[in-house]
Amino acid sequence: MEQAAKRFKRSRRLGKWTPYLFISPWIVGILLFTVGPLIFSLIMSFFNWPVTSKPKFIGLDNYSKMFTDDPQFYKSLWITLKFAVFYVPLSLGISLILALLITQHVKGVKIFRTIFYLPAVVSGVAVSIIWGWIFNTKYGILNYALSLLGIEGPKWLVDPNSAIISIVIASAWGVGTMMLIFYTNIKGISPDLYESAAIDGAGPFRQFRSITLPLITPTLFFNLITSTISALQQLTLVLLLTNGGPLKSTYFYGLFVYNNAFKHHKLGYASANAWFMFIIILLLTALIFRSSSVWVFYENEVKNKPARGGKGK
Amino acid sequence: MLRVKGTGKSLLITMLLVCLTLTACGGGSGGKAADQGGKQTIRFATWDSEDNLTLQQELIDQFNETHTDIQVSLEAYGSDYDTKITAGMGAKDAPDVMYMWNYPTYKDALEPLDSYIEQEGGSFKDNFYETLWNYNSADGQILGLPVGYTTHVVYYNKDLFDAAGVPYPQDGWTWADLQEAAKKLSDKAENISGFAFSGKPDPYDFEMFLWGNGASYIDDQGNLEGNLNSPKSIEVLTMFQNMLKEGYAITTEGSGATEMKSGKVAMFTNGAWSIASLREAGINFGVVELPKFKDGSAVSVVSSSGISMSKESSKKDAAWEFIKFWTSEEANKARIDYELPVLKTVVESEQLQNDDMKRVFYHMLEMSEKYTPASFKVDNWSEISENLQLAFEQIFNPSTLMDPKTVLDDAAQ
CATH class of the missing domain: 1.10.3720.10 (MetI-like)
Known part of the structure; x- marks a missing residue:
């Protein structure tokens, strides 16, 4: 171990790189899948960029x-x-x-x-489907439960005032x-x-x-x-x-x-x-x-x- | 916080540049790699799923067995279809062949097929129903071959009609007839509604009701003003709203098929999509043409599916070969349980004109020949459509029920 450490000290350049080498999988990942698209989208934001025809700088x-x-x-x-x-x-x-x-x-x-x-x-998709049923004004379980308490439930996802509460x-x-x-x-x-x-x-x-x-x-x-x-x-x-x-x-x-x-x-x-x-x-x-x-x-x-x-x- | 100094910084920048170059190159080389063993590989994108998808794979297997030089691989994008096609086109990596319906949106990325069709001779084109070419073109160019279609009809629950002692509707009936029947059929105590329609209808579909009354969203110059808010358009929206107000009709989240399946709705309008599911639900139902307006006619919008070729494809001849197979008589017959055939010879040989239900869809198709949806007339349809959808919601949402004239005047601005 000590010898190895010394060798590293001698070649200083490598020593400096070692930590980056260790985190390189993460760096490559974030560059490819986060930073790259991020910068690309910044560039795109200065263009009129329709999907099917040529982008134009605006x-x-x-x-x-x-x-x-x-x-x-x-x-x-x-x-x-x-x-x-x-x-x-x-x-x-x-x-x-x-x-x-x-x-x-x-x-x-x-x-x-x-x-x-x-x-x-x-998954979010399943959650959405389930809540879609729960919130159903006529047949949903939420309004059924409320009706047992004698409350007429709101039209959850139909009424613009209650929809955001539902979400x-x-x-x-x-x-x-x-x-x-x-x-x-x-x-x-x-x-x-x-x-x-x-x-x-x-x-x-x-x-x-x-x-x-x-x-x-x-x-x-x-x-x-x-x-x-x-x-x-x-x-x-x-x-x-x-x-x-x-x-x-x-x-x-x-x-x-x-x-x-x-x-x-x-x-x-x-x-x-x-x-x-x-x-x-x-x-x-x-x-x-x-x-x-x-x-x-x-x-x-x-x-x-x-x-x-x-x-x- | 991230702090990088000296060599570290230059290292980061180098890596960043390397990655960007890599991704840039990656996009270009994707297309070539797939060919193998002297066979050209074609990518074919479909939006179908489940049983329909299985059938499509079987058809493709058939094609692959009989063609020694072409190999087709099926890519099922499902409900994410538009997003994935969009992303593919944006990355210049669109499939060679793809299902298509929304031609105006994608027209710049699709190969015009007129010259291909010409080479096949006149009878090739004539065998398709004329109405469908309109729906598979944009800017006067044919961009896809028709694969399937549906027109819209009224579905009615026979058991509910029998129970209320109301005679079944007949072709050639009017909206007044429908309203009268709906009044008799609706039953508050049993929670039965005479008629159901979507509370937030797809503007593409809803335009057919305006056509039926001699109106449309826009004229050929693309003006909403004076068309969307014309007295005849307002009359249509008012009629639908009144059906709600008078209590014998309801609005639904979807088309109304779910409510129809529950047996609590006597009538609703939809394409052929509901036949199989209503049968499965054990509903005793019939279909009839859309009703007419007083001085108008029964017109339906066509929801059509076609098959298109990517402009970027490097294997256009092979792609055309496959497109021909996909629209052949044989393929039309194979899909008959899922899709209404679009070839006249198939309709004849399968005697669909004598089929109680399918007959109605073909009749609606013939009556709807001269109409072009607004989506084919303007470039910014997706935005107009969003505004129209909001307008319809304002008119039909039970907590607003806004005045149709006010809303349409506002939306036409």
Whole structure:
């Protein structure tokens, strides 16, 4: 081993390359399948790029058309933001509650863990079909259940006012992955903390507020970012469940881009749309990152700093 | 965050360039590699699935056995068909031969077939139903050979008609007849509706109702104004909306076939697609021509499928050989359970004019000869279609039921 190390030191060039060699499969992958198409789409966004005939360079026309001459652009953007505002807090809340439930020591908790995670394994297409049935105004199980309670359910996917709520509900069903991330984090919290808190007389709610919540803020932070991004990119559900309807009330930005590309064959315009969304996501993520210093709590930060105030109390 | 310095940066850039070059080259070489053993390999894309796909593979196996120099490989794109064809054309890697219906959209990537057809002699072309050539052309050039078609008809549930004591509809009936029958057939207590139509109809299909009343979406110059919102167009939309308001008709998510299968709907309009599934569902049903408007006629749009050749194909002769096989009498007969034959000789030899159901579709086809859908007249149909769909939804959605005149005036702008 030592000799090998020396040899590496001697040929410095190789030494420098070694780490890149190790991560090269990943680099090649991201260059070929992410960075390449990404840059290509940026180039496309400056062209009038129909599918079947020759592309033509048009400078910033796609961008100016988007901002000045396409009312649907603003509508879709607004709908998507509205969806994100509903969906992100709801999905965070639900996944956190589920994660707390499955960390309890109850009989059969493993079964519940599987059940709660199961929707995350089901493909988006199947989820859409299932929810299509559930939301059916006349024959759907949801309105049947409501009718048993004496409530006349809304026309979920038919009424433009309730359609976006339906999409939020259907999306919130797939929070399994987020739940799992919360779960592993909560499981990793030292039981000592809870024990001493219990001895000091803290009830479950107080324990959650003063121990669990502060300790999982890094995970909360991570989940907040990923769910914001996935909310802004939502496509599968609207594509299959409503196809933008009724009355374009669920014509999400993702669908807007998709239709521009594959239905109207305006690949250049769609690329410009996509790049604009990329910038929005970038800005939002930067904003969340900025805010994190205020509310995200890293344990090691405290450990390294001298303790503030009375540590022993 | 990712930070790269000095050699690392240049390394990254080099790799990036290498990859981009690789992908650029990759696109070009794909086509040649497939030939093997002196046989030319042709790629054929289909949108069909399940039983129909199995049948197509069998037909292709037959072709491959009888042709020593051509090998056809079937690519089943299913419901993603348009996206995949689009992507293939964009990457200059379209299949040599493909199913096609939306000619105006893809016309620039398709090989005009007029000269090929001419070489086959006059009787070759004449054996196809004339109406269908209109639907397989764009800009005056034939871009595909007809494979199958369907016109639209009214399906009616015989059991519901019997139970309500209403006589079965007859060819030549009017919309007033349909409404009267629907009123008698609908039964609130049993949850039965007299008539069902789509709440968000495909604008391509819906134009036939305007034709029937002597109107259309656009004129030959491509103007919506004065056509889409003409009094005759408004009359059609108003009539449909009134059927909803008066309570004997319902709108459906799809065509209405699902509701028909449940036995709760007495009549709906659709192409030949529903025959097999309604039989399977055990519904006792019949089909009849579309009703006429008071001063109009019964006209149907044709939903047709054709087979086209890619302009980029390097094996056009072999591709034409296969296209001929696919549209031959033999192939038409083989598909008869799935597709209405488009060759006159086959219709004759199989006596389809005497078939209770199929007869109606051919009659509708003959009556619909002179009409061209708006999608063939304008270049930006996909956008117009999207606006029309929204307009129809505004008119038919139960929570809006907007005034047809207002909506159509607005959409014509």
